[in-house]
Amino acid sequence: MLHRVLPSERAWPLYDTAATRAREQAAQSELPPHTLMERAGLAAARLALATAPHARVVWVAAGGGNNGGDGLIVARHLAAAGKQVSVGLFGDPARLPADARHAYDTAAAAGVRFDQALPDDAGLIVDALLGIGAQQPVRAEMARLIERINACGVPVLALDLPSGLPADTGAARGRAVVRADHTLSLLSLKPGLFTADGRDHAGQVWFDDLSVDAAAQDATAILAGPPRVALRRHVQHxxxxxxxxxxxxxxxxxxxxxxxxxxxxxxxxxxxxxxxxxxxxxxxxxxxxxxxxxxxxxxxxxxxxxxxxxxxxxxxxxxxxxxxxxxxxxxxxxxxxxxxxxxxxxxxxxxxxxxxxxxxxxxxxxxxxxxxxxxxxxxxxxxxxxxxxxxxxxxxxxxxxxxxxxxxxxxxxxxxxxxxxxxxxxxxxxxxxxxxxxxxxxxxxxxxxxxxxxxxxxxxxxxxxxxxxxxxxxxxxxxxxxxxxxxxxxxx
Ligand SMILES: NC(=O)C1=CN([C@@H]2O[C@H](COP(=O)(O)OP(=O)(O)OC[C@H]3O[C@@H](n4cnc5c(N)ncnc54)[C@H](OP(=O)(O)O)[C@@H]3O)[C@@H](O)[C@H]2O)[C@@H](O)CC1
Ligand SMILES: Nc1ncnc2c1ncn2[C@@H]1O[C@H](COP(=O)(O)OP(=O)(O)O)[C@@H](O)[C@H]1O
Ligand SMILES: [K+]
The missing domain is CATH 3.40.1190.20 (Ribokinase)
Incomplete structure (x- = not known):
């Protein structure tokens, strides 16, 4: 289910990369292949349609990992919804991990267009370059791409994380990091979205748990909700x-x-x-x-x-x-x-x-x-x-x-x-x-x-x-x- 996280009206559990991977593995083992990524891509496509309803031309920037796989599924759904979609795939299709490979095959079979050039008339960029897999500062070629995305003035919806943002810390200084208008965090909310430089890069934060229940005790941290301030009792002085x-x-x-x-x-x-x-x-x-x-x-x-x-x-x-x-x-x-x-x-x-x-x-x-x-x-x-x-x-x-x-x-x-x-x-x-x-x-x-x-x-x-x-x-x-x-x- 999709949630808008801020402004904060309740507490949320936050999971760092290791905790998210553990949850992902546990969920994958109980679900048919590719289910989680299909859910992620569908949720993101719906959010894209809701936040950028008038964008006719959409460019999906997809990396060579599963974050890119999410983007490929978004592209398929948006094309089916009548958008003019192209995917810039910045990774070798032959080296995609299994879920992303499946997403690539289904997108290609559905006739999604591939083009590394950002269309002049793009009304929305879907940032699916890097998610929790980017543990090191972004490599030079992708850094240049991120700078181009940040400079082009087109609204950006980031999938899972603004690409390049460290999920665990939100510390972006000196790194190439996408500046998104919206970020849809998938499966878990990551701490880096909410502290250090995270807020400036994530924009409006959304969350979809992909119908996987969370065990709050396993959370890495908690995003605070409003305090329960007591009303004064009559007898107090x-x-x-x-x-x-x-x-x-x-x-x-x-x-x-x-x-x-x-x-x-x-x-x-x-x-x-x-x-x-x-x-x-x-x-x-x-x-x-x-x-x-x-x-x-x-x-x-x-x-x-x-x-x-x-x-x-x-x-x-x-x-x-x-x-x-x-x-x-x-x-x-x-x-x-x-x-x-x-x-x-x-x-x-x-x-x-x-x-x-x-x-x-x-x-x-x-x-x-x-x-x-x-x-x-x-x-x-x-x-x-x-x-x-x-x-x-x-x-x-x-x-x-x-x-x-x-x-x-x-x-x-x-x-x-x-x-x-x-x-x-x-x-x-x-x-x-x-x-x-x-x-x-x-x-x-x-x-x-x-x-x-x-x-x-x-x-x-x-x-x-x-x-x-x-x-x-x-x-x-x-x-x-x-x-x-x-x-x-x-x-x-
Ligand atoms: N599987 C599932 O069911 C689900 C998965 N989910 C999604 O998967 C995401 C995690 O996917 P992931 O683990 O594949 O990592 P990901 O963020 O795509 O990065 C790997 C790619 O980036 C590249 N790369 C790495 N570092 C780099 C650098 N410094 N600079 C440049 N490039 C760098 C790396 O290239 P390589 O280093 O291998 O050459 C590789 O191509 C997660 O965030 C969520 O979106 C959700 O849909 C939930 C269900
Ligand atoms: N960009 C920001 N976002 C959220 N809180 C901020 C921001 N900038 C400052 N604050 C808050 O303002 C307060 C500043 O405190 P501090 O640095 O001790 O200033 P001073 O000593 O002048 O009172 C802290 O509570 C800090 O969290
Ligand atoms: K991303």
């Missing part, structure tokens, strides 16, 4: 929603901590205290008078920390390192962001304190962007981006915490659990302070939902943060302070 302490905002960076505190309040914390490290530690926030400003020393006390959700590090500067030992030792629930992460990356003693929290039953979430994650991992931001799922998982294991790795397709990883990819959000979030808002929302949501795990809180915060950016006029930039207020809309 501010004590039910907990205290959030925001510690950060060194001299010149007070705004970061203020944003986090405002966001924690907007997300439903019972009370929010803001302990700024750079002065202005009394008085109140004119825009959010409900926030309580206190000297950090008053908040960073074992008894207070032990009852609170603590958001630490936003605009924290180097001075945050002095406050971290107490925070790491005592905070009941802890969200660490920005300079707190940099301080921990630079100080093994702080790192040991963080890693020791899990054994004491104290949950923590770290919210690095790729460079902060790289500092904690001792690698580079490019390495992190090359495999975001792996980087987040490694970091979660090494620190015994939940990791929320920011960026397109935010990854949430917790030791012993399937990693989660967040599908919401867009580049409107690329403005200073939006990460502080995320940390604050995470703290506020976690505080207000006493029964949520660190993973649930992190996934909910990321999902709502992204959804907030998807609402409103998409042509306008989104300032972080406006983002704080957009949470209300995202929650509706």
């Amino acid at each position: 501010k004590g039910s929603f907990g205290d959030v302490l925001v510690i950060g905002g060194a001299a010149g960076m007070g705004g970061a901590a203020a944003l986090a505190a405002r966001a924690a309040s907007a997300a439903g914390a019972g009370r929010v205290f803001l302990g700024r490290l750079g002065g202005a530690d009394r008085g109140f926030d004119e825009l959010r008078p409900e926030l309580m400003l206190r000297p950090a020393a008053e908040l960073v006390q074992p008894m207070r920390l032990a009852r609170a959700t603590v958001v630490c590090g936003c605009g924290g500067g180097q001075v945050i390192a002095e406050w971290l030992p107490a925070v790491l030792a005592h905070a009941m629930k802890l969200v660490l962001d920005a300079d707190a992460l940099n301080a921990i990356a630079a100080a093994p003693a702080l790192r040991a304190l963080l890693a020791g929290r899990a054994a004491r039953g104290l949950p923590s979430v770290v919210t690095p962007h790729p460079l902060e994650a790289a500092r904690l991992l001792g690698s580079s931001a490019a390495d992190v981006q090359a495999d975001r799922l792996r980087a987040a998982t490694r970091l979660a294991q090494s620190l015994s915490v939940s990791v929320l790795l920011k960026g397109s397709g935010t990854v949430i990883a917790t030791p012993g659990q399937q990693p989660i990819i967040n599908p919401t959000g867009n580049a409107r979030l690329g403005s200073a302070g939006s990460g502080d808002v995320l940390a604050g929302w995470l703290g506020g949501l976690w505080s207000a939902h006493a029964d949520w795990s660190a993973t649930e809180a992190a996934a909910a915060a990321a999902w709502l943060h992204g959804r907030a950016a998807e609402l409103g006029d998409q042509r306008l930039p989104l300032a972080a302070s406006a983002l704080v207020d957009a949470l209300a809309d995202a929650l509706r």
